[in-house]
Amino acid sequence: MPAIGVAYLGPVGTYTHQAAHQKFGPSAKYVGQDTIKDVFNSLSPTIPFGVVPQENTIFGSVIETYDQLRHSNVGKGLFVVGEVTLGVQHCLLARKGIPLSEIKDVLSHEQALGQCQGFLSKHLPSARQMKMPSTAAAAEAIATSEEYATSAAICSKICTTVFPELDVLEESIQAMNGIDTDSSGLGNRALIRIQHSDGARTSDLLLPLSVIDLGVSRIDRRPSLCGNPFEDMFFIEVFQRSEGSKWGDEVSDAMQRVMKAGWKACLLGIWHC
Amino acid sequence: MPAIGVAYLGPVGTYTHQAAHQKFGPSAKYVGQDTIKDVFNSLSPTIPFGVVPQENTIFGSVIETYDQLRHSNVGKGLFVVGEVTLGVQHCLLARKGIPLSEIKDVLSHEQALGQCQGFLSKHLPSARQMKMPSTAAAAEAIATSEEYATSAAICSKICTTVFPELDVLEESIQAMNGIDTDSSGLGNRALIRIQHSDGARTSDLLLPLSVIDLGVSRIDRRPSLCGNPFEDMFFIEVFQRSEGSKWGDEVSDAMQRVMKAGWKACLLGIWHC
Incomplete structure (x- = not known):
């Protein structure tokens, strides 16, 4: 049997990887x-799964992902089928044999640099901080470019398997503790995309929400693709308040009620976590 | 009487200006x-007003603005006191005397370049497109740098008053029509920041929303500043469904109900538009 294909936001070594x-x-x-x-x-058919970042706890929703969820193929051929909560542990990596005291520059994605300011100002106060397109690109730069032979990268530990010439100098250097995945809550979830049928600025979002009658854990808002100013699409993540009934039926009934209230509704996915 | 001070997201000539x-x-x-x-x-006290972008109809909410609205001084000393809906009309500007046929490069902010792709591919298919930090920075570059003497900038018409050496080659070159400000709806509005008291991932957002009993026009979500993973702040823009009663009292009563449902609520502003 061939291996299952999984697309992800690269390059190799990102947190999405x-x-x-x-x-x-x-x-x-x-x-x-x-x-x-x-x-x-x-x-x-050969790459049936994709993994994209939805949110991080410091910088919030990932706009690019929600923008893709606006397209009509999501909810038809493509569906959300699961979620992964990752306790992001930023590590400080450098080439093997380079001690912390010799580090001149620290390379990383802007967000990761921001999350590690406490560590950097305490342990590397005079190191220059350089922004890179991703944490993995920072690891690649220090591993492969002689210009950065005495630099460090802030990135995921997985980068040491991708670039065996790198070693971990420090683990878990971010401001916030890693996420306890249990605290994110287990249960049945679904993602519903809703949009007012005629999209005026004064469409009352309470009308569809008040009839949903499911738990609501997230609401995200993006401009719709139709071109009317201030016509929004809302992404409503719902959860089952108490198990017992069939979750699929509960979601389907809720969508019927939303549509009766005059809003379009499209089920983007249903999953258990 | 001294002139009233107004801070805005610059430089001179931005749409915020x-x-x-x-x-x-x-x-x-x-x-x-x-x-x-x-x-x-x-x-x-000498600059009592500030103007920041909240949203544009193509790229959605401006994250940086909502992130500032998270801070505790907003809703105490600082309040939202009004809104302006601007029909953004991108213009193509060049130095006086330079015709469209001589334009080699087009400079602008990435978003504005994106919004004008239709015009550019039709009228300037071979011009090089160059990203600048803002539309106003593009205007400044073509006005002041000899390197860009035969370049055009996509920006607001206001830039011709800031840089009198520039002329408008074309007006309203964006894909979408300008916004009819009337369509955005008039009436009484308020912005309320809410947050669950203990902030679990499964906090049910429907609990405070179902008791608000005001029109809801916008919901935006940002990570809270407290450091707990997935503890969000929600910004609920509400509007008065029908005039008659006192809007301030309606909002105040709604906030009381939200707090009784176990959520924190802070009034960030109340205005008429």
Whole structure:
């Protein structure tokens, strides 16, 4: 049997790569993509799964992912089928043999640099901080470019398996503790995309919400694709308040009520976590 | 009487500058700031007003603005006191005497370039497109740098008053029509920031929403500042469904109900538009 294909937001060694590994294990065939849009576009019978970042606890929702969820193929051929909560542990990596005291520059994605300011100002106060397109790109730069031979990268530990010439100098250097995945709550979930049928600015979002009658854990808002100013799409993540009845039926009934209230509703996915 | 001080997201000639002019007129003293955060921080007895972008119809909410609204001084000393809806009309500007046929490069902010792709591919298919930090920075570059003497900038018309050496080659070149400000709806509005008291991932957002009993026009979600993973702040923009009663009392009563449902609530502002 061929390995299952999984697209993810690359390059090799990103936190999305790590999340994909956590879900699909070592035997899947991982295909890194340059952008979140590319992950969506690459899905096919041979690459049936894609992993994209939805949110991080410091910088919030990932706009590019929600923008892709606006397209009509999501909810038809493509569906959300699961979620992974990853306790992001930033590590400080450097080439083997380079001690902390010799580090001149620290490279990482802007967000990761921001999350590690406490560590950096305490332990590397005079190191220059350089922004890179991703944490994995920072690891690649210090591993492969002589210019950065005495630099460190802030990135995921997985980068040491991708670049064996690198070592971990420090683990878990971010401001916030890692996420306890249990605290994120277990249960049945679904994602519903709703939009007012005529989309005026004064559409009252309470009308569909007041009839949903499911738990609501997230609401995200993006401009719709139709071109009318201030016509929004809302992404409502719902959860089952108490088990017992069939979750699929509960969601389906809720969508019927939303549509009776004059709003369009499309089920983007249903999953258990 | 000294002119009223108004801080805005600069530099001179941005759409935020234009929105500020629309609200405060020609006699105010405008103080451009480098960042949205700087606009908030610059407010003082001599600069009592600030203008920041909240949303545009193509790219959605402006994250940096909502992030500033998370801070506890908003809703105490600082309040949202009004809104301006601006029909953004991108213009193509060049130095006086340079015709469209001689344009080699087009400079603008990435979003504005994106919004004008239709015009550019039709009228300037071979011009190089160059990203600049803002539309106003593009205007400044073509006005002041000899390197860009035969370049055009996509920006607001206001830039021709800031840089009199520039002329408008084309007006309203964006994909979408300007916004009819009337369509955005008039009436009484308020912005309320809510947060669950203990902030679990499965906090049911329907509990406070179902008791608000006001019109809800916008819901935005940002990570809270407390450091707990997935503890969100929600920004609920509400509107008065029918005039008659006192809007301030309606909002105050709604907030009491939200707090009784176990959520924190803070009034960030109340205004008429």
